[in-house]
Each structure stands twice: as C-alpha cells, then as structure tokens.
Amino acid sequence: MIPPREQLLETLRRWPDVEAPDLVAVDAADRLILDESRAHRVSAGRGDVVVIGDAYGALTLGAVADGATGIRTHVDALTGEQALDANAARTGLGEYYEALPLDASLVSDARVVLLRLPRSLDALRDIAGLIAAHAVPDVVVIAGGRLKHMSVSMNAVLSEHFGRLDVSHARQKSRVLIAREPHDGRDPVPAAARVAGVEVRAFGGAFAGAKLDIGTRLLLDHLPAAPAGGTPDDPYIDLACGTGIVAAWMATRYPEASVYASDQSAVAVRSARETMLANGVESRVEVARDDALSARPSGSASLIALNPPFHSGAAVTDLLAPRLFADAARVLRPGGQLWCVWNSALRYRPALEKAVGATEQVARNAKFTVTVSTRRP
Ligand SMILES: C[S@@+](CC[C@H](N)C(=O)[O-])C[C@H]1O[C@@H](n2cnc3c(N)ncnc32)[C@H](O)[C@@H]1O
Numbered sequence: 001m002i003p004p005r006e007q008l009l010e011t012l013r014r015w016p017d018v019e020a021p022d023l024v025a026v027d028a029a030d031r032l033i034l035d036e037s038r039a040h041r042v043s044a045g046r047g048d049v050v051v052i053g054d055a056y057g058a059l060t061l062g063a064v065a066d067g068a069t070g071i072r073t074h075v076d077a078l079t080g081e082q083a084l085d086a087n088a089a090r091t092g093l094g095e096y097y098e099a100l101p102l103d104a105s106l107v108s109d110a111r112v113v114l115l116r117l118p119r120s121l122d123a124l125r126d127i128a129g130l131i132a133a134h135a136v137p138d139v140v141v142i143a144g145g146r147l148k149h150m151s152v153s154m155n156a157v158l159s160e161h162f163g164r165l166d167v168s169h170a171r172q173k174s175r176v177l178i179a180r181e182p183h184d185g186r187d188p189v190p191a192a193a194r195v196a197g198v199e200v201r202a203f204g205g206a207f208a209g210a211k212l213d214i215g216t217r218l219l220l221d222h223l224p225a226a227p228a229g230g231t232p233d234d235p236y237i238d239l240a241c242g243t244g245i246v247a248a249w250m251a252t253r254y255p256e257a258s259v260y261a262s263d264q265s266a267v268a269v270r271s272a273r274e275t276m277l278a279n280g281v282e283s284r285v286e287v288a289r290d291d292a293l294s295a296r297p298s299g300s301a302s303l304i305a306l307n308p309p310f311h312s313g314a315a316v317t318d319l320l321a322p323r324l325f326a327d328a329a330r331v332l333r334p335g336g337q338l339w340c341v342w343n344s345a346l347r348y349r350p351a352l353e354k355a356v357g358a359t360e361q362v363a364r365n366a367k368f369t370v371t372v373s374t375r376r377p
Contacts, residue, residue, distance in 0.1 A: 002064065002065055002091075002093065003065065003091065004065060005034065005062050005065035005066055008061055008062065008064075008065045008091060009026045009030075009031070009058055009061075009062060009065075011087070011090065011091060012025040012026050012056055012057055012058055012061070012083075012087050013025055013056070013083065013086070013087060014055075014056050014079075014083050015083060015086060016079055016082050016083065016086070016291070017056070017077070017079035017080060017082075017083055018319040018320060018323065020319060023319075025055070025056040025057075025058065025083070025087075026055075026056070026058035026062075027058075027146065027174075028146070028171065028172035028173060028174045029116070029144045029145050029146050029174035029175075030055075030058035030059055030062065030116070030144075031058075031062075031172075031174075032144050032168070032171050032172070032174045032175070032176055033059060033114050033115075033116065033142055033143075033144040033176055034058075034059065034062040034063065034066070034114070036142050036144070036168055036176045036178065037063075037112060037114050037140075037142040038066060040111075040112045040140045040142065041063060041066060041067075041068055041112050044068060044111055044112050045111075046069045046070035047069075047070035047072065047109075048070075048109075048110065048111035048112060049063055049068045049070075049071050049072075049110075049111070049112050049113075049114070050071070050072045050073070050074075050106060050107055050110040050112070050113045050114070050135075051063065051071060051072070051073040051074070051097075051113075051114045051115075052073075052074050052102070052106070052107075052113060052114070052115045052116070052127055053074070053075075053076065053115055053116035053117070053118055053127075054073055054074075054075050054080070054084060054114075054116060055075070055080055055083075055116065056080055056083040056084060056087065057083060057084035057087040057088060059073075059114045059116065060073045060084060060088075060097050061084070061087060061088060061091065061093055061096075061097075063114065064093050064096040064097065068096070069096055070096070070097075070098070071096060071097040071098070072097070072098055072100050072105075072106050072107075072110070073097050073098070073099055073100070074099065074100055074101065074102050074106050074266070075099065075266075076102075076118075076205065076265050076266050076267055077264050077265055077266075078264035078265075078266075078289055078290065078291050079264055079291050081099055082291070084097075084099070085099075101266060101270075102126070102127070102130065102188070102266060102267070102270075103130070103187070104130070104133070104134045104187070106130075107130055107131050107133075107134045107135050108134045108135075109134070109135065109136055110131065110134070110135040110136065110139055111135070111136055111138070111139055111140070112139070112140050112142070113131055113135065113139060113140070113141040113142070113143075114142055115127065115141055115142065115143040115144070116143075116144065116145065117143050117144060117145035117149070117150060117154060117177075118204075118205055119149060119205075119311075120204055120205040121153055121154065121157050121204075122191070122202075122203075122204030122205065122209060123203075123204035123205030123267065124154060124157045124158070124204070125157050125160065125161075125204055126188035126203055126204040126205070127204075128141075128157060128158050128160065128161040128162065128179070129160075129161050129184070129185055129186040129187070129188065130185070130186075130187060130188060131161070131182060131185070132161035132162065132182035132183060132184060132185030132186075133182075133185025133186055133187060134185065135182060137181075137182065138180070139180070139182055140178065140179075140180055141158075141162065141178065141179040141180070142176050142177075142178055143158065143176060143177045143178075143179060144168075144174060144175060144176035144177070145174065145175070146173055146174050147170060147173050147174060147175055148173070150175060154177065155167070155177060158177060158179045160184065161179075161182060161183060161184055161185065162179035162180060162181055162182055162183070163180070163181030163182075163183055164179070164180040164181045165177055165178070165179050165180075166178040166180075188203050188204065190202055190203045190210070190271060190274050191203075191204075191209055191210040192210055192278070193210035193211065195210070195211060195212040195245070196212050196217065196220055196245065196249055197249070197252065198245060198248040198249050198252055198275070198279055199248070199275065199278035199279050200212075200243050200244075200245050200248070200275055200278075201243065201271055201274035201275045201277075201278050202243045202271045203267045203270055203271045203274075204267070205265075205267045206242055206243045206265070206267050206268050206271040207242035207243070207268065207309075208242065208243070208245075209243075210243065212245060213307065214367070214368065215307055215341045215342070215343070215367070215368045216245060216246065216307050216341065218341055218363055218365060218368050218370055219246070219305060219307060219339065219340075219341035219370055220246065220249055221363070222339075222362045222363045222370045223250070223305060223339055224303075224337075224339075224372075226254075227302065227303045227337070228302040228303065228336075229301065229302030229303045229336075230250075230254055230256070230257030230258060230259070230302075230303075231257075231258055232258045233300070234300060234301060234302050234333075235257070235258040235259050235260040235286070235301075236250045236254070236257055236258070236259045236260070236302075236303045236305070237259075237260045237261075237262075237293065237296070237301050237303065237304040237305065237331070238250065238259065238260070238261040238262075238305050239262060239292070239293060239304050239305065239306045239324060239327075239328060240262075240263055240264075240306055240307065240308060240309055240324060241261035241262060241263045241268065241269075241272050241287070242263060242265075242268050242271070242272070242307075243268065243271045243272055243275050244261050244268075244271065244272030244273075244275040244276060244285070244287060245275065246261075246305050246307070247259045247260075247261035247272065247275075247276070247285050247287070248275050248276060248279045248281060248285070250305070251276070251279065251281035251284055251285050252279055252281060257284065258284050258285075258286075259281075259284060259285040259286070260285070260286050260288070260296070261276075261285060261286070261287045261288070262287070262288040262289070262290040262292075262293060262295070263289065263290075264289060264290065264291050264292075265289075266289060269287055269288070269289040272287045273287050292323065292324050292327035292328075293327045293328065293330075293331045294327070296331045297331070298330050298331060299330075299331070299332070299333045299334070300331060300333060301331045301332050301333060301336050302332075302333060302335075302336045302337070303336065303337055303339070304328045304331065304332060304336070304337070304338045304339070305339045305340075306324060306328060306338060306339070306340045306341075307340075307341050307342075308320065308321035308324050308325075308340065308342060308348075309321070309324075310343070310346070318346055321342070321346070321348060321351070322348075322351045322355065325338070325340075325348075325351055325352055325355035325356060325373075326355045328355075328356065329355045329356040329357075329375060332356065332375035333375065334375050334376065334377040335374060335375060335377070336374070336375045337372050337373065337374055337375070338352070338356050338372070338373040338375070339362075339370070339371075339372050340352065340370070340371050340372075340373065341368050341369070341370045342368065342369055342371075343367060343368060343369075344364060344367060344368060344369045348369075348371075349361075349369075349371060352371060352373045353373070355373075356373035356374070356375055356376070357373055357374050357375050357376035358373065358374050358376070359371050359372070359373040359374075360372055360373075
C-alpha cells in the first residue's frame with residue numbers, strides 16, 4: 001500500500017549521498033512544488049508527469065503518493081538517483097517511475113513538469129528549451145526553489161521559452177514559478193571555448209561552464225611532467241572531471257596516453273564526452289558517470305588528478321572531498337600519486353595524509369593550494 005504523502009516524505013534519506021544533521025532529503029520547496037502542482041496532476045494520465053532536478057526522490061515519490069504513475073524522472077547526481085531508488089525500494093514504490101536522461105525521451109508529450117530550479121541559469125535555459133521543444137502545447141511547468149537560491153533572472157530565462165509565467169506566494173522561504181505556453185523550443189547545445197590549449201564543451205550546469213576555474217588552472221600548471229601510468233591498464237585519472245578539461249589536457253599533452261575521467265553528474269559526463277570529441281581524443285579517454293571511482297579496481301592507478309566538489313545540491317559542505325580522497329586512496333597503487341587542488345581555507349592536508357599518505361604542498365596562491373599525496377604501501 002502507498003503511504004500518505006507526508007508520511008512517505010518523512011522516511012526519505014539521502015544515502016548513499018553524504019548524510020549530516022544539517023543536510024536534508026526533503027525541504028519546504030519540495031513540499032510547495034508538490035502542493036502547487038497537485039491540481040494539475042489530478043487529471044494527468046500514466047506517463048504525463050515528469051520530474052526534473054529531484055534531489056533524493058521527494059518530488060517523484062511525493063507525486064507517486066498522490067496517485068501519479070509512469071513518472072519520468074531525471075536526477076543529475078548519481079548519488080541522488082541512487083538515493084531515489086533506495087527510498088523507493090524501502091517503500092516498495094520502484095515500479096512507479098523511470099529514470100531517464102535529460103533529453104527528448106524525458107519530456108516528450110509531458111503534460112505536467114515538476115522542476116526543482118537548478119542553481120545555474122544555463123542549466124535552467126537548457127531544461128526550459130528542452131521542455132518547450134517536446135512537451136504538449138498546454139504543458140504546465142511548476143518550478144520551485146528556496147528563496148535564497150532564486151533570482152528574477154530565473155523568470156527571465158523561463159520567459160525565453162514560455163509565454164505565461166505566474167509566481168506563487170512565498171511559503172516557508174520557498175516559491176514556485178508556473179510556466180505555460182511553450183515556444184521556441186530547442187535541444188541543449190553545449191557552450192564552447194578554447195582554454196589552456198584544449199577545446200571545452202559545457203552543457204548548462206557543468207562546473208565552471210566552458211571556462212577554466214582558477215583552482216583548476218593552478219593544478220594544470222603543476223601537474224608533473226611525464227608521470228608514470230597512462231597505459232590502458234593504468235590510465236591517468238581525472239576524478240570528478242566536470243567538463244573533462246583536465247582529462248582533455250592530459251590526453252593532448254601526452255598523445256599516446258590512456259585517460260579515464262569520471263563524474264557523478266549527468267550533465268558533467270555529457271559535457272566531458274563532447275569535450276573529448278572536440279579534441280579528437282575520445283578513443284583514448286573513457287568518460288564514466290560514477291560515484292567517485294567505484295568502477296575502478298583497487299591498487300591500479302599511478303596518477304589521479306582531483307579538484308574536489310564542495311556543493312551537495314545547493315548546500316556547501318566539506319563532507320564530500322574526504323569521501324573522494326578515500327576512494328582515490330583505494331584505487332591508487334602503493335607509491336601512486338593523488339594531485340589535488342583545494343581552497344586553502346579548507347585545510348584538507350590532514351585529511352589527505354590520513355586517507356592517502358604523505359602529502360606535500362606543491363603550490364599555493366592567494367586562494368588555492370595544490371598538494372601531491374603519495375599512496376602509502
Ligand atoms: C570543483 S568541480 C571540478 C570539475 C573539473 N575537474 C574542473 O576542474 O573543472 C567538482 C566536480 O565533482 C563532481 N562530483 C561531486 N560529487 C561527486 C562524486 N561523488 N563522484 C564523482 N564526482 C563528483 C561534481 O559533479 C563536479 O563536477
């Protein structure tokens with residue numbers, strides 16, 4: 001039996017994503033999106049409801065509790081998608097939705113779209129254009145978020161693809177924008193630029209867009225010359241690759257090398273694959289959507305480069321990086337090296353020493369520190 005919505009929402013967890021008392025699996029914005037979309041979902045048939053940007057399943061499973069079936073859902077973060085599946089399995093609701101990529105298959109003929117507003121306006125533009133291109137003409141998009149993460153620029157971006165935009169009253173520091181009358185639909189096109197000698201491609205929401213982050217620049221400036229590895233069995237690894245700028249840089253600098261790049265974000269992986277194609281290195285760079293390096297064998301890698309994340313959804317947290325350090329330590333062979341750049345204020349050196357081994361500072365500027373950690377035997 002499907003539990004009442006609020007009872008269901010209370011059971012949701014973030015696992016396997018990081019969990020902490022101040023990091024929640026469902027919030028007031030999720031509840032407002034569910035409430036404001038309810039009337040539109042009453043007459044929706046099987047497959048009419050689409051959810052985009054759900055964090056841990058609150059919107060998808062909340063809509064199931066209200067009676068929706070055949071929901072199509074897209075969660076950008078793999079750990080978020082896994083949390084949705086774990087939450088659904090716990091409540092026996094796995095058969096009521098299907099996780100799909102952010103493409104036409106997700107939104108074709110959609111009638112009601114529940115959208116958790118992304119932080120990036122470019123990501124919102126890609127999503128709005130995609131919905132406008134493929135949903136039914138009378139589609140209703142209920143897009144919500146926390147007031148502190150919303151701006152009037154979001155209204156402007158939605159207005160590029162929707163003729164009518166209504167704005168709800170604020171409730172518990174949250175608000176929804178209701179968009180109708182789609183027009184000028186288009187499938188997402190990646191932003192393109194040439195930086196640090198490589199072509200970069202970025203769909204909306206990929207870290208730093210088609211630019212070189214200043215921390216990443218410091219890392220590239222100090223990566224070792226002619227490092228060990230780079231073979232098919234021991235590829236250079238770009239962990240948490242974003243647009244794949246580090247992987248593409250390594251593949252062009254070492255034209256014989258094999259490289260492996262992974263990120264848990266769907267938009268990052270899609271961008272990184274485009275980046276490799278744009279540089280003609282796609283045959284030597286494998287790009288995977290993965291949580292850390294879970295698909296890589298233990299004790300196999302000589303070199304891992306990492307610019308770690310500090311955002312879990314909209315929340316800033318220092319719980320993410322140590323998780324990646326631990327998996328990098330597992331994947332490195334004894335003597336293998338983790339090259340890492342981090343915001344100096346975060347003081348990650350003890351965590352690197354503990355997880356990986358001896359850690360030396362290689363460079364430091366006003367904001368960032370680059371370290372190399374050598375895997376202890
Ligand atoms: C600071 S960005 C760095 C991106 C890229 N390496 C660069 O330097 O431009 C951190 C990246 O970590 C990714 N990320 C977050 N959690 C992750 C996880 N558990 N596994 C893999 N990647 C993750 C994010 O999606 C984001 O692309």
